[in-house]
Amino acid sequence: MDYGLTEQQREIVELARQIAQKKIKPVREHYDKTEEFPWPIVEEIAKADLFAVYLPEECGGLGGGTLELALVAEELSKACGGIALSVATSALCAIPILLYGTPQQRKRWLSELASGKRLGAFTITEPGAGSDATATKAAARLDGDHYVLNGIKNFCSTGSAAELYTVFASTNPNRGARGISAFVVEKGTPGFTFGKKEEKMGIRANSTYELVFENCRIPKENLLYKEGYGLFVAQDTFDCSRPGVAAQALGIAQGALDETLAYIRMRKQFGQSISSFQAIQHMMADCATSIEAGRALLYSTCRAMDRELKPAVDKAIQEGTTVFEAMEKLGSRRWTKESGMCKVFCSDTAMRVTTDCVQMCGGIGYMRDFPVEKYMRDAKITQIYEGTNQIQRNEIAMMMIKEAASKSRKELVSA
């Protein structure tokens, strides 16, 4: 379907498609098998400027927004959702810096992430703090010009490969949720080491690590915004990044369906192509319909977000403030509900579509030699990370209740 993409957006899609089809497809099986980090492909993605699409021009970006990021994530995920994750985690590291970083912090770190010369990662989860981030145990204590960071983070995507990490830690344990702060920590900082490397079901072309901070001294300037704002940073980041997960999920679904279609048109049983059987046809139609519905929701949400986000970025650059402050001044709204809807719908779609694709392919679909089962394994994580789909539904419902309450208040006033 023609979504009226601009010329630059079409170029982005085309280039991402070429990388996916020419560079990623031939090697995805290798990385899935070995769990090696796909450095040669990441270099290709960087050279093509695909790490830069959503970042402002002042820091080496191409001036796009969440839609551009989604287009890249979707297109790369059509070939391999695991390899595409390198782009998504860099964005997850960059977005908090973009939203809450000072102009100096933006220039310093975003240009490195835009060039793809350094990868980024985001780390909030702890052994005891998953969906409940308020239970964060990692702590940062101010000591002169440095914060001293202690604690353990786990399940960090692009762990070890990334060189910049946004890390969440409590600066005031007495204040609970209001005591959490966000920091940028560079790989190589003394006291920052990597623990266990996880072995995973899917997205095996990405490295998932435990991060260990032991008296890790980080410069005071690495604090994002103010102490105690960490959970706001995380929530606003997720609002902007969840469309990226949705896009990854959509790409996985589309990639699986494309492989499946090629196979079922060729596969013959009872003397005819199995694509001529209605049982298969209905599954094909349902898969395609959900994907297209997800895409329509995702692109519309991204566009609506970018219409507010981009003027705020411009204003922040002009006035030398943080983007978050510019958004407050412009009266930008929160996108928790819509971005959660994108993530829920597209990731649930991805799980169902990839399961159906394995089913349509039959026995061969279950085999490692055939690419379809990998899509099914890769799809699962999209229902889990950046907030499980259950948490998403909670948040969507919460926003609905809040909106309804505020609407009824307004009605009372006007009556």
Added chain:
Amino acid sequence: MAENPGKGIWCVAELRHGALVPTIFELLSAARSLDQVSKEGVCAVVLGGPGKTAPAAKEIASRGAQRVFVLEHALLDGFLEEAYARALKDLIEREKPSKILLPASVAGRSLAARLAVACRAGLLGDVTAVALDSSGNLEALRPCYGGNLLATVAVRRGLQMATVRPMAFPRAAQASSSGEVVAAPVDPSSWGLRGRFAGFAPEESKEIDLSSAEKIVSGGRGLGSAKGFELIRDLAHALGAAVGASRAVVDSGWIAYRHQVGLTGRAVRPKLYVACGISGQVQHLAGMSSSDVIVAINSDPQCPMMKLANFAVQGDLHQIIPAVVAEIKKQRG
């Protein structure tokens, strides 16, 4: 040079490090078919280092060339476009042939282009059939656009040249009488040669060369892995065939590029082409569909290669190929 005042059809032999490439005998058949009409005589030229051409010249003279010009010089020992083109041009200016055929090999193609410019000749490249048009000009067929089209091309001024695709003509047999070998003078003093032939590393595996192979066994995706090429080599060995491959498996690194048949690989025209596990994408078909006899071994009876094949063998190639190899051995005893 609108007129072509010359007389005689020449065939240029390719001598590779002492070994005569058999394409010369294909050129001789093509030349003789033209000469049946034009009656101007068929000659050959062989170039090489000092003392290296005699056996080849003798062999060529015995297979239908009335005269074999021999150009020997240390500078002609290894193939260098500049040197070969200048030596030939000097001979052409003295002897004035009307038509020259060269093999459409790596060396033949680039030599022909360089020589054609030097002589302001017309050149038809990589042709598969030759004839004379009503005014006696050289006319030829050449496949183009990846085998999608067959073009009829003709020379209309100057010396008339063509490079002929290997295997497009039968090889000339022994003639009843042998032609004359003529040592022609080579004087490089006016050439102003700049390039230098610095060395040659022969293909180590001693595999049969694809482009002039009479039989080729090719493997594709259906082999499953690089290891599958052992089957291809077994069958190629049993048949005395060269080993070919589809683009997909070359790109996957299962076998070296020099084995690739097709649009971005080599165009081949063997008498027998055995395609194993190759579905037959157009790019591949473009490089081999003019083979005389095609055998396809594939599990998918509907794929293009199976439809194109003279003999389509449906089944698992991992079972079929060993059975064929065993059967050949049995037949040979």
Added chain:
Amino acid sequence: MNIVVCVKQTPASANLPIDLATGRIKTEGLQLGVNPFDEYAIEEALRLKERLPGSSVSVLSFGAAAAEEALRSALALGCDEGILLYDPAFEQSDSLATAHLLCAAVRKLSKAKGAVALVLCGKQTNDGESGQVGAALGAWLDWPAASCVKKIPQADDSKIVVERLMEDGVDTVELPLPAVVSVIKGINEPRLPSLKGKMAAKKAVVARWGQAELAADVSQIGASSASVVVKTAPPETRSAGMTVPGGSPEEKAAFLVQKLKELKFI
């Protein structure tokens, strides 16, 4: 080092629709791209440019106005300038005439921006497939040349060493510069463009040189080419063969080997 790459815009698909009435390729709606072999020449030029500081890469294409797109693709990859050679007087040029036009353009470039040291071409095009243009260009320029080059192990401002893939092995040839080299697939892995490169290429000015600029020898080009295409037609299709009968692999093998024996392949 001033490097020139010659590229051609050719059909991007291998499956070409043929107009049976005229025997020609149907051109409307045909997707075009840079000839695949030329992509290796562009990549090799860019690698030499990166290796030899102060180098520049100019790209030449002889073709219709639409061939400007092929030049822009090369610019997006990092080439410095693109020049389209187009003039109605150039039409019907055969491969030797095409090389003659490219020769005139290389000479003009040498005059304009300093001596061109190296011209790189693809081994052949995927439409005409003659594989003659590189060697013919070397002849017109009267420069040393090598075809089917698989590696350039050595290059400096005065000389290059090339490895040429022959049927029986690999030749090594030394060419003092200036020289012309045509390259094969496998010499490198062509890069993809960057988005920033693509954006810049869209805005770049592509020069157009016609006969007024080139002043080529009219007795050698266009309708005066030494060879002519008389007609084109689709090749005859092969008639369908037979399915080898038999149940077990052994039965099928026995039947096939019997047939191959009858045909004297065994």
